[in-house]
Amino acid sequence: MTRAVLDTGERHSVAELEDLAYELRRKLLLLCGTYEGAVHIGGDLSVADILTALFHHGLRIDPNDIANPARDRFVLSKGHAAVCMYIAMSMRGFFSYDEIVATYGQLDSAYGMHPCKVQLPGVECSTGSLGHGLPLAVGMALSGRARGELHRVVTLLGDGETGEGSVWEAAMAGRSQKLGNLVAFVDRNRQLMTSFAEERVIFEPYADKWRAFGWNVVEIDGHDMGQLVAAIDALPSPDSDLPTVVICETVKGKGVDFMERNLAWHAGSLGADDLERALAALDASRASNASENDTEAQEAR
Amino acid sequence: MTRAVLDTGERHSVAELEDLAYELRRKLLLLCGTYEGAVHIGGDLSVADILTALFHHGLRIDPNDIANPARDRFVLSKGHAAVCMYIAMSMRGFFSYDEIVATYGQLDSAYGMHPCKVQLPGVECSTGSLGHGLPLAVGMALSGRARGELHRVVTLLGDGETGEGSVWEAAMAGRSQKLGNLVAFVDRNRQLMTSFAEERVIFEPYADKWRAFGWNVVEIDGHDMGQLVAAIDALPSPDSDLPTVVICETVKGKGVDFMERNLAWHAGSLGADDLERALAALDASRASNASENDTEAQEAR
Amino acid sequence: MPVTFTFGEMLSARSVIGSTLAELGETHPNLWVLTPDIGATLVEFRDTYPERFVDVGLAEQVCVGIAAGLAYDGNIPVVSGMLPFLSMRALEQIRTDVCYPNLPVKIIGTHGGLVGNGGSTHYAVEDLGLMCSLTNMTVTSIGDPVMVGEIIRQSMDMTGPLYIRLAVGKKDKVLYEEGQHEIRIGKGIVARDGSDVTLFTHGTTVSQALDAAEQLAEDGVSVRVVDMFTLKPIDVELIERCAAETDGRFVVLEDHLAYGGLASRIADVVADRGLRLTSFERLGIPQVYAGFGEDEQLRDKHGYGLSATVGALRRAVGPATRAGADEPAAI
Amino acid sequence: MPVTFTFGEMLSARSVIGSTLAELGETHPNLWVLTPDIGATLVEFRDTYPERFVDVGLAEQVCVGIAAGLAYDGNIPVVSGMLPFLSMRALEQIRTDVCYPNLPVKIIGTHGGLVGNGGSTHYAVEDLGLMCSLTNMTVTSIGDPVMVGEIIRQSMDMTGPLYIRLAVGKKDKVLYEEGQHEIRIGKGIVARDGSDVTLFTHGTTVSQALDAAEQLAEDGVSVRVVDMFTLKPIDVELIERCAAETDGRFVVLEDHLAYGGLASRIADVVADRGLRLTSFERLGIPQVYAGFGEDEQLRDKHGYGLSATVGALRRAVGPATRAGADEPAAI
Ligand SMILES: Cc1ncc(C[n+]2csc(CCOP(=O)(O)OP(=O)(O)O)c2C)c(N)n1
Numbered sequence A, B: 001m002t003r004a005v006l007d008t009g010e011r012h013s014v015a016e017l018e019d020l021a022y023e024l025r026r027k028l029l030l031l032c033g034t035y036e037g038a039v040h041i042g043g044d045l046s047v048a049d050i051l052t053a054l055f056h057h058g059l060r061i062d063p064n065d066i067a068n069p070a071r072d073r074f075v076l077s078k079g080h081a082a083v084c085m086y087i088a089m090s091m092r093g094f095f096s097y098d099e100i101v102a103t104y105g106q107l108d109s110a111y112g113m114h115p116c117k118v119q120l121p122g123v124e125c126s127t128g129s130l131g132h133g134l135p136l137a138v139g140m141a142l143s144g145r146a147r148g149e150l151h152r153v154v155t156l157l158g159d160g161e162t163g164e165g166s167v168w169e170a171a172m173a174g175r176s177q178k179l180g181n182l183v184a185f186v187d188r189n190r191q192l193m194t195s196f197a198e199e200r201v202i203f204e205p206y207a208d209k210w211r212a213f214g215w216n217v218v219e220i221d222g223h224d225m226g227q228l229v230a231a232i233d234a235l236p237s238p239d240s241d242l243p244t245v246v247i248c249e250t251v252k253g254k255g256v257d258f259m260e261r262n263l264a265w266h267a268g269s270l271g272a273d274d275l276e277r278a279l280a281a282l283d284a285s286r287a288s289n290a291s292e293n294d295t296e297a298q299e300a301r
Numbered sequence C, D: 001m002p003v004t005f006t007f008g009e010m011l012s013a014r015s016v017i018g019s020t021l022a023e024l025g026e027t028h029p030n031l032w033v034l035t036p037d038i039g040a041t042l043v044e045f046r047d048t049y050p051e052r053f054v055d056v057g058l059a060e061q062v063c064v065g066i067a068a069g070l071a072y073d074g075n076i077p078v079v080s081g082m083l084p085f086l087s088m089r090a091l092e093q094i095r096t097d098v099c100y101p102n103l104p105v106k107i108i109g110t111h112g113g114l115v116g117n118g119g120s121t122h123y124a125v126e127d128l129g130l131m132c133s134l135t136n137m138t139v140t141s142i143g144d145p146v147m148v149g150e151i152i153r154q155s156m157d158m159t160g161p162l163y164i165r166l167a168v169g170k171k172d173k174v175l176y177e178e179g180q181h182e183i184r185i186g187k188g189i190v191a192r193d194g195s196d197v198t199l200f201t202h203g204t205t206v207s208q209a210l211d212a213a214e215q216l217a218e219d220g221v222s223v224r225v226v227d228m229f230t231l232k233p234i235d236v237e238l239i240e241r242c243a244a245e246t247d248g249r250f251v252v253l254e255d256h257l258a259y260g261g262l263a264s265r266i267a268d269v270v271a272d273r274g275l276r277l278t279s280f281e282r283l284g285i286p287q288v289y290a291g292f293g294e295d296e297q298l299r300d301k302h303g304y305g306l307s308a309t310v311g312a313l314r315r316a317v318g319p320a321t322r323a324g325a326d327e328p329a330a331i
């Protein structure tokens, strides 16, 4: 078996991907500034880099051929990051960003707080209730296997979400069914909705849990685009035997200093002032990243 | 805090406990020979030694004071081994064996296929649906802690049962709540109802799972009374911080050769012929154990 | 190989499931069978189509989740297990992953009602109420073992989810001769015609209902027995017709809580359509956890066994006192 | 510290829960509060009684299981969370670990109905049907935020389980003046008296029902509004009385599937008691997954908003055509 050839868009350099992630965050904040209701900003910002790496680099998908049986499947298990996914997908050509901004959360909109496949073809399944994505992904991976596809099924979970027992049932099933075509990214931002991880729920030793459930474990900095790309490129072949989890160390609210590691920004709305502050913070964070990168580059020389 | 003083019965030597376990198995088979319906013989026989060690050695309980707040709590999470527990408890003075045999499974009997606290005071809670016992035990352990009791809450799970996600939720909760007074025995007989472990569901590396969930892990031969007693005696203090799992390597159907590791004997009934064969097999197994023990004793000399 | 059977014979509904699935595996390459360690009678399918058989062990939630994932990709998954656990442990998965996207997942299981002597953890007594609560779900409860195969076969063309409830399924009476009745999801079966009173029932109690009708016939009372094996969508038209044709006398008998199951489905129709009944009585499990005992003993103990059924039918056709009308039921 | 409030004012039911629990924590040393990561408004309790506060993170099943374990040992555990998840993910734990042994565990949560704009995974629209299916469970749905506190206080003496459903609970209208009505679990509240038709409702739609009644009053129609905040046990006596006193005209309005909730509870009584109604109409969520939108928009879209309620009341008192009697409802 060889992996199907899909038009998977242009190849981007890491620097380009970083720009796309910046753009994604910016668009996200702008939407929050327009929409009156609450948006899960914290958990959106923590996965902006992961979603960029997936939609612009990792996933073999074609926005013009969304039902291609050979496509990779993406399941947003942490469904509350829907709007970040919508925007990432719009940047990849699936949807129109303007339409998202114009209709988000409104009556009859396809773009709501959680992904709804019934209303929005292009997303692979409806999620939002935590703990459902990985089981669904196991089913899709099994199906692809049986049909002889070499696609991958990729899902993205919140770390808090992995408190759900259904996740560990699915972890065991993915291993037992020998699904090397199954890949779970975990957004390890060490925050739940109302507490920090390890404060009320002890998740550590976290990677060991996945290892003990028989998964191939990769640990990276989930905001380092180079590491994300490298992890994706190094994924074992879809016809191998072990599912892979990529544990991404992240920061909830990443890129907007006053939201970072701040329980108040699990979900929220941005008034005009907030929006301005947030955009400024985003630019500042980008500038400091750039200078860090320069230093690293110099040091590497 | 000191552990409450309860009349916890006579102290038994390991050899005496072995005799009690033999007696338990015998009584179990005799009941199966009388009762017309199916009994979960396989999973009963695999926990006969564990239940003997608990009810005659490990648990601080008093059959004449079943509501003593300082008592240890026992939760049979693998509720289908109820009859084995009833008999073990009868041998400890809780119930009458004759009454169990006379009424088991009958209309209005307190002794049914799964423990029912509503009908049978003395059992701590109603179980039977797998995956419920550990969460209940966590609640009981928390409660004891809060009341300043130094009791233990001990539960017994099937290995297949630990496929349930609710077990891992409870494992995480037991660790997060720092319940050193919580002890789980796992009957690791490597069989589920319709398959052998690792055949359809991959549990290995099994002990690592519990370790990764932050538990204190003890691994023993679940049919070696000496090891059972030692493991119980070495349990960390109830006011320590880590829950303990005692993973007992066992054989489903243990003690009756034609039932051992035989999927057909997950549940069954014993006709007169079967009963005779089973009792004979039990005696044979006891004799061979005794001679093994002799050899071991000689070698140790 | 299709099951052969004789009218009145005892047959195992479980083995009908097993052989029907094995048969359909051949014609439907997208048929999958999944189970949470309750696979004893699925062996034929398992061994013929191992790559489409998934035993997840004790893990009902992921079992249904996987089924949904398979269905998203064009497959027809059948989840087979024990209903008390499937209908409750996996309820959110059934609702959110299967019913919401309206996927053709079938849930088939045993232990519906006070059967099997497992005690209250092991009886599915509220399952039909739970399943009827779910949008897009088709809900059936089947007594005749041959019919189980027939319904599974019919369901291959369904686009949405289906729930099939059985009792123990080890030994069930074949109730209908081949071709005797049109068997169609959504249509009740007039298992025995009659004109004085209608006895509605489903699943394991159909047989008991027929026996009760036979007893009443000896008294010269003509009882219509309706096997309302589809609870959702409910056959409104048949209910209305029975009200008109059996003098507004209804008795509902079911091995399910008396509230939430078929009797409540019929009560919904009674209220919606403004049916003016002469009598309405429900026989089913009262608001208790039932304890141990053999199936028939428990039915007798809890007031919906054969003699209670006969009694209710007598009351229904007797002088016009509304049965149970004096005391508010404890609902 | 008790909440102070003014009639008609907007209050957060969530903060009422938080402050009531904090208040009761003092008088009830065996009161525990548990949550699966939905603890924002429980902070007062958490910080005052940290040793009796348990946040298990995302893990609804064990949350209920722990509550049961605590209750076995003499405690009064309150589990607080979002109802779509508590009522379904933890259903078997609620049934088997709490209801079967009849333990005094209280499940209190938000997101009952099409509220909060979270989409279909986040609406509890079948929860009341599910909970009414459970033996021993007392089921309530409360609109008035002050009443929430009152019911929690009353429930401290209950020996069995209790379910309390709220809408979003961030901003709710205080509906009843203090002492205006006797508030007692199991007894419906006549929120507004009237003689032409009874409008039964509960929870978040009580306020809408009162508005509709006000509109009808302008037409000279006298609408009785009954806040049937206890769905189980249902107030049979009040239903019978309303049938007699409002000319057999019933409209049922609820932010729940139109089948399975209050309307079906009332239909059960109608059938059991043989009530001869003049009209019966149910306004609630049809058999669809509702999608996104603000609460009021969704109610309007799905046919149970204010104007639909007014319309149904007009039909009920209008010329004697039975509303909806021509077409079988899709149930
Ligand atoms: C089953 C379930 N319970 C509760 C919620 C409400 N909820 C949404 S996000 C969230 C916190 C999730 O934490 P985590 O998975 O770490 O994601 P993050 O917030 O970090 O993005 C909660 C409790 C939900 N969506 N599903």
Ligand SMILES: Cc1ncc(C[n+]2csc(CCOP(=O)(O)OP(=O)(O)O)c2C)c(N)n1
Binding pocket: B042, B043, B044, B078, B080, B128, B129, B130, B131, B157, B158, B159, B160, B161, B162, B187, B189, B191, B192, B193, B252, B266, C036, C037, C038, C058, C082, C085
């Ligand atoms: C939730 C649930 N699902 C299914 C069953 C039926 N069942 C009873 S025992 C058993 C096998 C359990 O395996 P294990 O836990 O290893 O116990 P053992 O049979 O080895 O004693 C099954 C599937 C059950 N009791 N509960």
Ligand SMILES: [Mg+2]
Binding pocket: A158, A159, A160, A161, A187, A188, A189, A190, A191, A192
């Ligand atoms: Mg997180």
Ligand SMILES: [Mg+2]
Binding pocket: B158, B159, B160, B161, B187, B188, B189, B190, B191, B192
């Ligand atoms: Mg086992």
